[in-house]
Amino acid sequence: MRIWRHRxxxxxxxLVVLVAVNAIARPQFLRITLQDGELYGALIDILRNSAPLMxxxxxxxxxxxxxxxxxxxxxxxxxxxxxxxxxxxxSGDPGATGTVLVAVVVAxxxxxxxxxxxxxxxxxxxIQPIVATLVLMLAGRGVALLITGGFITTVNSAPLAYxxxxxxxxxxFAFIISVVVxxxxxxxxxxxxxxVLTEAVGINPEASRLAGVRSRGIIWGAYMVSGxxxxxxxxxxxxxxxxxxxxxxxxxxxxxxILAVVLGGTSLAGGKFxxxxxxxxxxxxxxxxxxxxxxxxxxxxxxxFFAFVVVAVVIAQSPRTRNALRALGGxxxxxxxxxxxxRPKVEVAS
Amino acid sequence: xxxxxxxxxxxxxITIRFPGVLALDGVDFLLRPxxxxxLMGENGAGKSTLIKALTGVYAVDDGTITVAGERRTFxxxxxxxxxxxxxxxxxxxxxxxxxxxxxVMLGHEPRRGRTIDWRATHTEAxxxxxxxxxxxDPRTLLSTHSIAIQQLVxxxxxxxxxxxxxxxxxxxxxxxxDEVEQLFGVIRDLRDSGxxxxxxxxxxxxxxxxxxxxxxxxxxxxxxxxxxxxxPRDALVTKxxxxxxxxxxxxxxxxHRVIDRTGEPVLRAEGVGRRGVLEPADLEVYAGEVVGLAxxxxxxxxxxxxxxxxxxxxxxxxxxxxxxxxxxxxxRHAIDRRISFSSEDRRGEGIVADLTVAExxxxxxxxxxxxxxxxxKSEQDAVVAEYIEALGVRPADPQLIVGNLSGGNQQKVLLAxxxxxxxxxxxxxxxxxxxxxxxxxxxxxxxSELSAQGLSVIFISSELEEVLRLAQRIAVxxxxxxxxxxxxxxxxxxxxxxxxxxxxxGSAA
Numbered sequence: 001m002r003i004w005r006h007r008x009x010x011x012x013x014x015l016v017v018l019v020a021v022n023a024i025a026r027p028q029f030l031r032i033t034l035q036d037g038e039l040y041g042a043l044i045d046i047l048r049n050s051a052p053l054m055x056x057x058x059x060x061x062x063x064x065x066x067x068x069x070x071x072x073x074x075x076x077x078x079x080x081x082x083x084x085x086x087x088x089x090x091s092g093d094p095g096a097t098g099t100v101l102v103a104v105v106v107a108x109x110x111x112x113x114x115x116x117x118x119x120x121x122x123x124x125x126x127i128q129p130i131v132a133t134l135v136l137m138l139a140g141r142g143v144a145l146l147i148t149g150g151f152i153t154t155v156n157s158a159p160l161a162y163x164x165x166x167x168x169x170x171x172x173f174a175f176i177i178s179v180v181v182x183x184x185x186x187x188x189x190x191x192x193x194x195x196v197l198t199e200a201v202g203i204n205p206e207a208s209r210l211a212g213v214r215s216r217g218i219i220w221g222a223y224m225v226s227g228x229x230x231x232x233x234x235x236x237x238x239x240x241x242x243x244x245x246x247x248x249x250x251x252x253x254x255x256x257x258i259l260a261v262v263l264g265g266t267s268l269a270g271g272k273f274x275x276x277x278x279x280x281x282x283x284x285x286x287x288x289x290x291x292x293x294x295x296x297x298x299x300x301x302x303x304x305f306f307a308f309v310v311v312a313v314v315i316a317q318s319p320r321t322r323n324a325l326r327a328l329g330g331x332x333x334x335x336x337x338x339x340x341x342x343r344p345k346v347e348v349a350s
Numbered sequence: 351x352x353x354x355x356x357x358x359x360x361x362x363x364i365t366i367r368f369p370g371v372l373a374l375d376g377v378d379f380l381l382r383p384x385x386x387x388x389l390m391g392e393n394g395a396g397k398s399t400l401i402k403a404l405t406g407v408y409a410v411d412d413g414t415i416t417v418a419g420e421r422r423t424f425x426x427x428x429x430x431x432x433x434x435x436x437x438x439x440x441x442x443x444x445x446x447x448x449x450x451x452x453x454v455m456l457g458h459e460p461r462r463g464r465t466i467d468w469r470a471t472h473t474e475a476x477x478x479x480x481x482x483x484x485x486x487d488p489r490t491l492l493s494t495h496s497i498a499i500q501q502l503v504x505x506x507x508x509x510x511x512x513x514x515x516x517x518x519x520x521x522x523x524x525x526x527x528d529e530v531e532q533l534f535g536v537i538r539d540l541r542d543s544g545x546x547x548x549x550x551x552x553x554x555x556x557x558x559x560x561x562x563x564x565x566x567x568x569x570x571x572x573x574x575x576x577x578x579x580x581x582p583r584d585a586l587v588t589k590x591x592x593x594x595x596x597x598x599x600x601x602x603x604x605x606h607r608v609i610d611r612t613g614e615p616v617l618r619a620e621g622v623g624r625r626g627v628l629e630p631a632d633l634e635v636y637a638g639e640v641v642g643l644a645x646x647x648x649x650x651x652x653x654x655x656x657x658x659x660x661x662x663x664x665x666x667x668x669x670x671x672x673x674x675x676x677x678x679x680x681x682r683h684a685i686d687r688r689i690s691f692s693s694e695d696r697r698g699e700g701i702v703a704d705l706t707v708a709e710x711x712x713x714x715x716x717x718x719x720x721x722x723x724x725x726x727k728s729e730q731d732a733v734v735a736e737y738i739e740a741l742g743v744r745p746a747d748p749q750l751i752v753g754n755l756s757g758g759n760q761q762k763v764l765l766a767x768x769x770x771x772x773x774x775x776x777x778x779x780x781x782x783x784x785x786x787x788x789x790x791x792x793x794x795x796x797x798s799e800l801s802a803q804g805l806s807v808i809f810i811s812s813e814l815e816e817v818l819r820l821a822q823r824i825a826v827x828x829x830x831x832x833x834x835x836x837x838x839x840x841x842x843x844x845x846x847x848x849x850x851x852x853x854x855x856g857s858a859a
Contacts, residue, residue, distance in 0.1 A: 191724065192721050192722055192723075192724050193716045193719070193720075193721045193722075193723075193724040193725070194721045196705070196709055196713075196716070197716065197717070197721050199702075199704070199705065200702045200705060200709075200713060203702045203703060203704045203705065204698075204699075204701070204702045204703065206698060206699045207693075207698070207699050207700055207701060207702055208702065208713075208717075209661075209681055210659075210661060210681050210691060210693060210699055210700075211681075211713045211714050211717050211767065212681055212682050212685040212714060212717035212718060213713070213717040214682065214717070214720075218721070271704050272704055
């Protein structure tokens with residue numbers, strides 16, 4: 001197998017190119033320094049700042065694998081942050097670790113319930129995922145505002161601030177959360193049959209049902225995972241700004257998460273998914289974000305610049321482009337490894 | 351209706367090729383004004399392809415289409431519609447969220463100046479509906495009406511388009527008896543007013559009730575055109591199915607094995623049915639027995655096994671497994687009772703195309719074990735290797751994507767998936783359709799061998815020879831109803847065809 005035929009080749013190449021462009025433009029980009037036993041540098045910032053998007057995108061990957069989509073992740077982030085900060089704000093001792101722990105656990109439970117609600121609409125009631133999660137996407141921020149009483153709740157709590165800004169040993173705590181979640185999902189996928197059953201449900205729901213797969217439970221679970229991870233992302237976000245901002249928290253993050261999943265090579269049609277691909281997709285987006293900042297693109301134009309780069313990456317990844325490139329290179333070969341879904345369907349009517 | 355009336359549609363030498371398949375091979379077809387003409391043939395015979403050639407869905411590779419004396423080449427369905435050819439499909443192709451009147455008049459609404467005159471639209475629609483004997487408020491939403499009414503609305507719409515040719519593709523498949531009568535009343539009125547009607551149905555009784563003439567296709571070729579009066583039912587069935595003298599005759603007739611039917615059957619179904627799908631039917635399957643289900647496509651054979659497996663929910667009847675009452679309303683329930691079902695729709699309901707051969711084979715076991723307990727790699731490799739060997743899956747590579755295998759090998763993978771779950775009753779719906787002769791023989795041998803070892807099998811096939819060869823007992827279905835059971839030792843192919851066509855209809859014509 002040639003290396004460029006690996007499904008992660010193009011996403012990885014895009015990431016490497018981005019990093020290289022940055023490194024050439026500003027040599028200090030690659031520099032990582034150790035101060036007081038903590039690592040600092042542009043790369044470390046990217047890893048730390050990517051945590052919320054990373055968590056949301058990982059949940060989104062599982063949901064998309066089941067042929068679904070979760071538009072409510074941004075709203076869940078807002079609710080989660082609102083719940084956590086309202087609890088901390090209302091407690092007698094906002095600075096106590098115990099208070100923050102309770103707040104985090106309650107916020108995650110609420111997020112789990114919200115994810116379960118999405119899963120219920122999709123798997124039990126059979127509502128289209130885009131519609132089902134749209135409900136919470138629209139209602140969620142209202143709920144968050146209700147919880148904070150319409151204000152931006154701000155708190156001053158050292159344990160809360162630690163979540164986004166603190167260091168555990170030499171690495172940022174937020175980055176460690178990302179790593180733990182990635183590892184956990186990877187292990188569950190490898191060590192249990194959940195990965196392959198999720199793919200089966202996403203590729204052919206009816207065949208899976210007839211084969212005895214409990215597809216309803218699998219789909220339901222995917223939305224619950226997405227909910228909890230979005231909740232965790234919401235807490236990191238709130239910790240970063242030390243406030244629960246119901247309108248800004250996770251704004252448009254659902255779209256960036258979908259983008260990260262797609263950049264990572266997982267098809268929106270469901271089925272085959274790649275945790276590693278999504279991780280790379282998130283890093284591409286986060287690096288691009290930092291590149292735009294550094295290059296001094298005027299903030300009004302930065303979405304346009306961002307869009308151009310994304311379009312370029314997506315085009316480079318599309319099977320058609322790759323086939324065309326291969327044909328240009330004269331390396332014509334049967335597409336044995338190509339996905340069956342890519343092949344034109346021959347309709348033979350009776 | 352007379353043979354000397356000049357035909358409104360004349361198709362000559364129609365040939366259509368799909369990649370690797372000759373779908374129609376020089377077929378002639380004539381349709382005359384004022385006749386109901388049935389187009390008959392088994393699945394894959396070319397009926398739909400011929401209709402799609404006539405309605406502009408497919409371009410013909412060879413041959414000519416003449417409509418009302420004019421040579422035509424239809425590039426789109428709109429062209430065909432403009433030439434007066436309208437189609438009412440099995441699945442109604444109307445807009446459910448518009449009113450009845452809007453659907454009937456769509457695109458032909460009376461105007462007042464530049465805007466649509468809605469009042470006139472609905473009055474006009476009502477007039478059209480009434481001319482078909484339909485008392486229906488045109489302002490009601492289409493989706494609030496039954497499929498039968500929706501179909502009649504679709505016919506009204508065809509009349510608005512001033513159709514001279516009306517194609518009805520399986521119009522009665524989801525109608526009950528009264529609704530069919532209402533539809534037939536409308537068809538007769540239209541016929542008498544000079545409309546040419548092309549009728550496709552798998553229900554033999556209905557074909558004989560409504561048609562004046564029958565054209566039979568088989569394997570993409572024309573068998574012949576016959577006035578109904580000259581074509582008795584058994585002759586029709588024989589022409590549709592044809593006779594294959596294949597190399598499988600050599601297979602020892604497992605049909606002659608003697609089955610011990612004294613104890614409790616593995617499966618006993620009493621009065622299992624569902625309204626509009628299948629009339630209540632009984633079925634018993636004993637240990638080591640192969641029970642064949644014979645019947646034409648749409649006769650209810652697939653419907654029966656889907657109800658037994660819980661793929662669809664029955665609304666009547668009782669089921670007992672080994673004598674113990676069992677409530678089977680989902681595939682899980684069936685699998686837990688060691689019943690497995692391989693669907694006739696291999697691509698749609700069988701294989702998971704993007705997964706590997708190995709993943710597809712262990713899917714059934716894994717689903718039984720649940721997601722927490724992943725089947726160990728060594729165990730998986732052993733199971734997969736065993737079944738690839740036993741069933742002769744080619745290429746014998748467990749890591750291939752199953753969607754890239756040939757149909758016969760996909761079928762073997764499915765058989766492997768089910769056998770790996772160690773079922774006591776295996777339901778095979780058309781396991782040999784569309785696969786090459788070698789794979790077909792392999793699968794038949796395997797079924798015969800496994801049943802001799804005690805596995806119970808329900809075997810469905812359109813090929814009656816195959817059913818006769820494998821099954822000890824044959825349950826015969828027709829028009830969504832089980833009409834009887836035969837001991838395969840007591841009947842030959844002609845007898846079975848005769849039974850299939852005529853039982854309960856008096857003697858053969």
